Amino acid sequence: MKRQVIVYKMEGSIVRRVIPSDNSCLFNAVGYVMDHDKYKAAELRQVIAATVASDPTKYSEAFLGKSNEEYCSWILNPEKWGGAIELSILADYYGREIAAYDIQTTRCDLYGQEKKYRERVMLIYDGLHYDALAMSPADGAPEEFDQTIFAVNPDRTIGAYESLALNLVKDQQRKRSYTDTANFTLRCGVCQIGVIGQKEAAEHAQATGHVNFQEYK
Structure with a gap:
């Protein structure tokens, strides 16, 4: 008996949807990928602060790098950036894995995978900066047709x-199309002092309270 093989053709392509650069790009x-809404930062910062405040044992000073109370105040500030801690919390909040691809290394950090979300x-x-990835049905198709949520297969991939x-x-x-954060050059938007790399920028911000930096060549 001849075995029938069915081939499914995938229409469309994965595209990068640009998110405004306003210090809340992660949120x-x-x-956008969860709710097709590019303006949820304030709401999601509240979600993270509430999650952290509700479990001071898990979210301790050793884990957060600052006290639980200080962190909650810090993350609610719209000028502060998010990272791994916030992505992990948001993966659990939505009950979906979040894959974050790093352009410079092509590494994929997967948040929520231990929970085996579907x-x-x-x-x-x-x-x-963080942008969103979506499956667009055709070149130039409106964002309203984007697919941003993908089923996880039994092999834990999305095919x-x-x-x-x-x-x-x-x-x-x-x-x-990436910034080498160890060696990039920044200028403080407040006092115009130049710094090199993320480490110097962080030290300048801690010493002065200035958090508005622009990259320059």
Whole structure:
């Protein structure tokens, strides 16, 4: 008996949806892939603060790098950036894995995978900024047609979507569409002092309270 093989053709491509650069790109990128809403930062910052405040044992000073109370106040400040801690909390809040692709290294950090959630969303990170990844049905199709939530298969992958996303990330890497945070040059928007790398920027911010930096060549 001849075995029938069914081949499914995937229409469309993975695209990068740009999120405004306003210090809340992580939260708004998550808002877009989860809810098709690019303006959820204030709400999601509240979610994170409430989660952290509700479990001071788990979210201790050793874990957060600052006291629980100080962190909750800090994350509610719209000028503060998010990172791994916030993505982990938001993965659990939505009950979906969050895959964050780093352009410079093409590494994918997967949040929520230990919970074996059945769906996944994808972000892309250039060293300073997060954007959203989506499956668009055709070139130039409106964002309203984007697919941003993908089913996780029994092998814990999302199938061909995963390789399409990685191809896009590698293409962005070839185009050097990232910032080398160890060696990039920044100028303080307040006092105009130049600093090199994320470490010097953090030290300047801690010493002066200035958090408005612009990259320059």
